[in-house]
Amino acid sequence: MTTAVATPRHGGTGRNAAVAARARQVVKAYGAGETRVVALDHVDVDIARGQFTAIMGPSGSGKSTLMHCLAGLDTVSSGQIFLDETEITGLKDKKLTQLRRDRIGFIFQAFNLLPTLNALENITLPMDIAGRRPDAAWLRQVVETVGLAERLKHRPTELSGGQQQRVAVARALAARPEIIFGDEPTGNLDSRAGAEVLSFLRRSVDELGQTIVMVTHDPVAASYADRVLYLADGRIVDEMHSPTADQVLDRMKDFDSRGRTS
Numbered sequence: 462m463t464t465a466v467a468t469p470r471h472g473g474t475g476r477n478a479a480v481a482a483r484a485r486q487v488v489k490a491y492g493a494g495e496t497r498v499v500a501l502d503h504v505d506v507d508i509a510r511g512q513f514t515a516i517m518g519p520s521g522s523g524k525s526t527l528m529h530c531l532a533g534l535d536t537v538s539s540g541q542i543f544l545d546e547t548e549i550t551g552l553k554d555k556k557l558t559q560l561r562r563d564r565i566g567f568i569f570q571a572f573n574l575l576p577t578l579n580a581l582e583n584i585t586l587p588m589d590i591a592g593r594r595p596d597a598a599w600l601r602q603v604v605e606t607v608g609l610a611e612r613l614k615h616r617p618t619e620l621s622g623g624q625q626q627r628v629a630v631a632r633a634l635a636a637r638p639e640i641i642f643g644d645e646p647t648g649n650l651d652s653r654a655g656a657e658v659l660s661f662l663r664r665s666v667d668e669l670g671q672t673i674v675m676v677t678h679d680p681v682a683a684s685y686a687d688r689v690l691y692l693a694d695g696r697i698v699d700e701m702h703s704p705t706a707d708q709v710l711d712r713m714k715d716f717d718s719r720g721r722t723s
């Protein structure tokens with residue numbers, strides 16, 4: 462039973478079992494004519510299943526745009542995005558909303574918890590809305606993994622920032638999405654609370670088999686990832702595997718001193 466519980470609900474069934482999501486030749490341009498900005502310039506990327514991927518790069522390099530396109534929160538100008546074997550580019554709004562609700566988890570910089578609900582109610586809210594019953598064994602495992610067992614009856618205002626973000630992490634994990642996207646999930650936390658949340662994200666990858674993609678500016682946050690992708694001017698220009706914070710920092714300095722890319 463535990464193995465069944467630890468297996469993500471969807472995914473891993475197609476030809477690309479090791480790849481949770483992929484982008485093919487994705488272009489995203491905003492505006493037209495002289496004000497046209499190419500935020501993503503023919504991006505190809507595979508997001509490995511069961512891995513923690515960080516996306517880094519200078520301000521304006523396209524990190525959020527890439528995350529939003531991969532997550533179906535934004536449309537692309539051209540190219541394709543796949544979640545497992547489902548091509549999400551071209552899906553109609555209703556299908557896309559359904560896909561995001563059923564197959565993707567989100568953690569944002571602002572914790573986005575409902576103040577009138579306690580921690581447990583916040584964690585199960587998306588499933589309640591979707592009319593799905595949470596798997597009790599899985600929920601227990603998630604709550605234990607994020608260290609919230611003693612705080613489930615507390616409302617957000619009775620929790621620290623770090624604990625609130627852990628509730629948001631548990632909420633994302635509870636529905637067992639194929640992939641979780643985090644946009645600066647530790648951006649609002651001090652370094653201790655940030656480290657707590659990052660180690661829970663790490664554990665959810667190692668112990669629950671979760672796939673996570675996180676946009677961050679912080680080399681320490683990136684060092685929790687298995688793989689760091691570097692964006693510059695809308696292109697993926699480099700990547701590192703199992704990096705230390707110092708290695709990430711050195712690489713960023715290197716980009717800066719060379720005037721971004723090339």
Ligand SMILES: Nc1ncnc2c1ncn2[C@@H]1O[C@H](COP(=O)(O)OP(=O)(O)OP(=O)(O)O)[C@@H](O)[C@H]1O
Pocket residue numbers: 491492498499500518519520521522523524525526527
């Ligand atoms: N809605 C929009 N309309 C016009 N241009 C946009 C829009 N959203 C983003 N851009 C532009 O696209 C480029 C990439 O933006 P994006 O937010 O993806 O960068 P980022 O790497 O996440 O930046 P930051 O680290 O500052 O958050 C930037 O030049 C930005 O100005």
